[in-house]
Amino acid sequence: MSGESLLVRKIDWGTVLDHIPAWRANQVLKLLNLESLNRSSDISVIVLYNVPSKKLGRKDIVKLYHHMVSEEEAKILALVFPQMTINYIRDWKVEKHSPGLPEKIIGKIRCPETTCITNYEREPATPRYIVEREHGVVVCEYCDTLLEISRIPDFLKG
Amino acid sequence: MLSRGGDSGNKNILGSFPQQFENTLAGRDIISCRDFNREDVELVFGVAEEIESGVAGVEDALRGKKVALIFAEPSTRTFQSFYVAAKSLGADVISIHDPSISSMAKGETLYDTVKMIEGYGVDCIVLRHPARGSAKFVAESTSIPVINAGSGSQEHPTQALLDTFTIKKKLGRVDNFSMGMLGDLRFSRTIPSLCYLLSKHDGVRIFFMAPELLQVRREVELHLSQRGVVFRKVVKSEEIREIMPELDVLYVTRIQKERFPDLTEYEKVKGSYIVDMKLLSYGKKELGVMHPLPRVDELSPEVDSLPNAWYFEQARNGLPIRKALLYLILGGVA
Numbered sequence: 001m002s003g004e005s006l007l008v009r010k011i012d013w014g015t016v017l018d019h020i021p022a023w024r025a026n027q028v029l030k031l032l033n034l035e036s037l038n039r040s041s042d043i044s045v046i047v048l049y050n051v052p053s054k055k056l057g058r059k060d061i062v063k064l065y066h067h068m069v070s071e072e073e074a075k076i077l078a079l080v081f082p083q084m085t086i087n088y089i090r091d092w093k094v095e096k097h098s099p100g101l102p103e104k105i106i107g108k109i110r111c112p113e114t115t116c117i118t119n120y121e122r123e124p125a126t127p128r129y130i131v132e133r134e135h136g137v138v139v140c141e142y143c144d145t146l147l148e149i150s151r152i153p154d155f156l157k158g
Numbered sequence: 159m160l161s162r163g164g165d166s167g168n169k170n171i172l173g174s175f176p177q178q179f180e181n182t183l184a185g186r187d188i189i190s191c192r193d194f195n196r197e198d199v200e201l202v203f204g205v206a207e208e209i210e211s212g213v214a215g216v217e218d219a220l221r222g223k224k225v226a227l228i229f230a231e232p233s234t235r236t237f238q239s240f241y242v243a244a245k246s247l248g249a250d251v252i253s254i255h256d257p258s259i260s261s262m263a264k265g266e267t268l269y270d271t272v273k274m275i276e277g278y279g280v281d282c283i284v285l286r287h288p289a290r291g292s293a294k295f296v297a298e299s300t301s302i303p304v305i306n307a308g309s310g311s312q313e314h315p316t317q318a319l320l321d322t323f324t325i326k327k328k329l330g331r332v333d334n335f336s337m338g339m340l341g342d343l344r345f346s347r348t349i350p351s352l353c354y355l356l357s358k359h360d361g362v363r364i365f366f367m368a369p370e371l372l373q374v375r376r377e378v379e380l381h382l383s384q385r386g387v388v389f390r391k392v393v394k395s396e397e398i399r400e401i402m403p404e405l406d407v408l409y410v411t412r413i414q415k416e417r418f419p420d421l422t423e424y425e426k427v428k429g430s431y432i433v434d435m436k437l438l439s440y441g442k443k444e445l446g447v448m449h450p451l452p453r454v455d456e457l458s459p460e461v462d463s464l465p466n467a468w469y470f471e472q473a474r475n476g477l478p479i480r481k482a483l484l485y486l487i488l489g490g491v492a
């Protein structure tokens with residue numbers, strides 16, 4: 001499949017992340033940590049930046065050929081980018097997915113508090129956050145520091 | 159379960175307690191004051207009072223037990239307090255007083271230190287470390303009970319217990335009173351612990367008196383709001399004297415110059431956060447003044463001889479409280 005045909009081709013199976021705020025697709029990719037996937041997988045990724053959108057004015061789109069975003073990742077994406085739509089594609093058919101909210105986020109975010117034990121790289125302490133949606137924050141389970149949900153993209157690990 | 163007389167012969171120091179009571183602290187970690195309920199606190203205070211009253215047999219209560227003190231900060235007072243507490247209950251003490259454990263770059267990690275200590279058959283770990291979250295991390299890394307003796311700027315629960323014990327003894331109650339907290343509320347580890355502990359009690363009002371830069375952290379505010387504690391932030395130093403008549407207790411912490419990016423800012427505010435005769439003249443006659451010590455110049459020595467100076471007695475309460483905690487945590491184990 002050539003690059004050009006990928007752009008226009010429909011997906012037989014995979015995930016389309018639409019209505020990402022303009023120029024934020026890189027943060028989405030960072031959260032998905034695709035480089036950690038098995039290198040022999042036949043995944044392809046198309047990223048569209050700053051395309052016109054009726055809803056948002058401008059938006060980004062990420063198309064993941066032959067990769068299903070996990071439920072855990074979908075929940076975090078829905079938390080951080082509430083206007084994003086997540087579509088799973090199976091056998092050419094599009095299913096809109098509405099994930100619930102995560103209760104905890106494990107490992108994906110580094111703690112904004114520099115003196116937190118999870119920032120001691122040699123200590124095996126994995127950052128772990130409790131989501132407090134009603135206060136618009138996640139809370140580090142180790143050091144109690146609050147992080148605004150809107151600031152999560154600035155603290156993604158990886 | 160511990161019971162009167164118990165199976166420990168002359169080790170029983172709980173004679174004044176009901177026939178049977180549950181030692182809710184046996185084998186437990188002491189990481190955050192949020193983990194206590196009111197009964198736990200009263201149990202610690204009850205045992206501390208027994209210990210203070212000098213009932214015989216205490217010196218053997220922890221014979222055969224091993225307490226490890228891991229201090230990754232050059233703290234001396236808390237270390238000594240725990241050392242004396244464990245020794246005077248008959249426990250063996252293994253002490254690792256090594257700031258390099260907290261090095262980000264070199265030396266043995268905290269995790270490895272704890273794993274090594276486990277091999278010594280230790281019954282309790284007392285930890286001081288500059289990282290927030292360090293005590294919780296260690297508690298998750300080992301099945302040995304862990305006592306947090308200071309986790310960075312996060313918490314210092316045993317200090318809060320001895321502070322509240324002092325309030326109980328001096329004020330005669332731990333409910334329905336007004337407390338002013340003055341100075342550096344942002345980096346002081348005792349302030350969050352004290353707030354969490356006071357939030358278990360009824361009718362406590364708290365006034366946070368500090369410049370914006372050193373105000374209490376957001377998670378503490380959030381916790382107090384969720385528990386319905388009435389508090390107010392007082393950021394203008396001119397307002398301090400207006401608040402003084404409201405207070406039953408004034409808790410003073412040190413403001414460090416290094417916290418200010420702009421030294422002229424520090425020079426401007428520092429005088430307002432010094433407790434002396436003049437400031438006390440605005441307060442109630444019986445206002446109690448507390449300080450976790452050591453002090454520098456935020457608490458004038460002229461206050462020392464007044465009945466308002468609670469801080470030396472406060473410091474003395476550290477030993478019975480830490481003995482009571484060690485006794486309860488280890489007393490219920492095997």
Ligand SMILES: [Zn+2]
Pocket residue numbers: 111112113116117118140141142143144145291
């Ligand atoms: Zn943290």
